[in-house]
Amino acid sequence: MNIKHFSSTAALLGMLVASTSAYAQTVDVLQYWTSASESKAMNAIADAYKARGGKWIDSPAADFDSTVAAATSRIAGGEPPSAVLMTPSAAMRDLAKAGQLRNFDDLAAAGGWQKVMPPLVWDKLSVDGHLVALPVGIHADNWxxxxxxxxxxxxxxxxxDLDEMFAAADKLKAAGYTGFAVGGEPWQEVSILTDMIIALGGPEYWNQLFIKRDPEAMKSPILPKAFDLFRKVSTYADPASPGRAWNDTTNMVITGKAGMQFMGDWARGEFLAAGQVAEKDFGCFLAPSDKPAYAVIVDIFAFxxxxxxxxxxxxTMLADTIMDPAVEAKIAAVKGSVPSRSDVDTSKLDACAAKGAKLLANPATAVSGAxxxxxxxLNGQMTDLATQFWTDPSMTSDSAVESLTSLLKSK
Structure with missing residues (x-):
């Protein structure tokens, strides 16, 4: 900077102070929330951050993978973003173990965050004993x-129960409607398979199979039956299903073209964005089972x-904003999630969100989503298997179970 461009030292210092202050409150955020409800949720965070005096630079990407790839590239190039929207997946853990993520142990201790966060969620966001990410809402993917x-x-x-669910699909199909609206993308298809497994087996079996990878659980008749039901769901999908986005698929239910959709509760945000009201215009139930489960998926920001x-x-200012109970409530109200903090006022949650909050509060029903x-x-292999089974009618349930067992036994 050339001082001769300024009329006085005082003016120079004033500008330096102003610019430093603004820069200190600037965050550039990589994120992939682009649907109507997701955008509203991200705006709730951004608006709250800006209301505190901060400047928000938004860098949206097409999807999770694109966002993580962009973040990894920037980190490797020495220009890391301020925050990255992601999930507590292997990508988050790898970055944390490589020393690339900031931990929030100090802020968590000062704010008592562990006391108000569900234990399952706290564990998901902790690597080697350090809190390396912050939640921006809890979802279940088995709705x-x-x-x-x-x-x-x-x-x-x-x-x-499942019998009544398929009977409902039969009535819908007979009346000329799509029984199950399905977006024919691999991640949407595999979630239907996992819905069947969790509905048939419940939380205990789910943990034995996916968390402990118990060989005896892999031999259970639950798995071939789950694949049978997964195949059955495919018979209700409409011809335009392949490649359709999840929110466009939700719109089929919103507009009365389809009766039901398997989807995480981010779909609730789409109903709300369309002006619909829970238990009046749309209904909801977790994959029906005599052993109910809440398959947790957490949206997070890693720093x-x-x-x-x-x-x-x-x-730091963004972290404080995200963990503000009032901000959490606003996110839940538009996105369909359940607040990540137990001290958030849930009295204004709609009927569907209230169902989720009740189940999440019971440690026996909350399990990690697949x-x-x-x-x-392994996730990619299971997704590929589900897509192969969905699209190839000649593949038997027994052969699919054999493939699933093989990948679950792998290290």
């Missing part, structure tokens, strides 16, 4: 959403290590 008007029109009650003090200050339970490579 089924349905059209209340269509169900009422056809005299269908909310299914209490790559930044060496410049000003950028660290911006991260995406978090398996490492990235």
């Amino acid at each position: 089924i959403w349905y059209s209340k008007p269509l169900f009422a029109k056809l005299g269908i009650g909310e299914p209490k 790559p290590v930044n060496k410049e003090e000003d950028r660290v200050k911006g991260q 995406y978090d339970a398996l490492t990235g490579d």
Whole structure:
């Protein structure tokens, strides 16, 4: 900087102070929330951050993988972003173990965050005893959403078990509607398979299979039956299913073209964005089972290590913003999630969110979703297997179980 460009030393110092202050409160954020409800949730965070005097630089990407790839590239290039939206997956753990993520042990201790965070979530966000990410909402990926008007029109009650659910799909199909709206993308397909497994086996079996990888659990008749039901769901999908985005698929239920959809409770945000009301315009139930489970998926922000003090200050202000109970409540209200903090006022949650919050509060029903339970490579293999089974009618359930067992036994 050339001082002769300024009329006085005082003016120069004033500008330096102003610019340093602004820069200290600037965060550049890599994220992939692009649907209507997701955008509202991200704006709730950004608006709260800006209300505190900060500057928010948004860098949206197409999806999770693109976001993580961009973040990894920037970290390797010496220009790490301030925060990265992701999940507590293998990618997060790898970055943390490589010393690339800031930990929040000091802020967590000062704010008592562990006391108000579900133990399962705290464990997911901790690596080697350090809190390396912050939650921005808790979801379950084993929800089924349905059209209340269509169900009422056809005299269908909310299914209490899998038999009733498929009977409802049969009535819908017979009446000319799509029984199950399915987006034919691999991640959407595999979630239906895991819904069947968790509905048939419940939390205890789920943990034995995916967390402990117990060989005896792999021999259970639950697995071939789950693949049978997974195949059955495919017979209700419409011809336009392949490649359809999840939110466009949710819109089929919103507009009354389809009766039901298997999808995490981020779908609730799409219903709300369309002006619909829970238990009036749409209904919800977790994969029906006599052993109910809440398959947890957590949206998180990870904060790559930044060496410049000003950028660290911006991260700290963003962390405080994210963990503000009022901000958590706003995110839940528009995105469909359940707040990550137990001290957030849940009295204004709608009926579907209240169902989720009740189950999440019971440690016996909360389990890790498959995406978090398996490492990235195993997750990819299971997704590939589900897609192969979904698209190839000649593949038997027994051969699919054999393949799943093989990958679960691998290290």
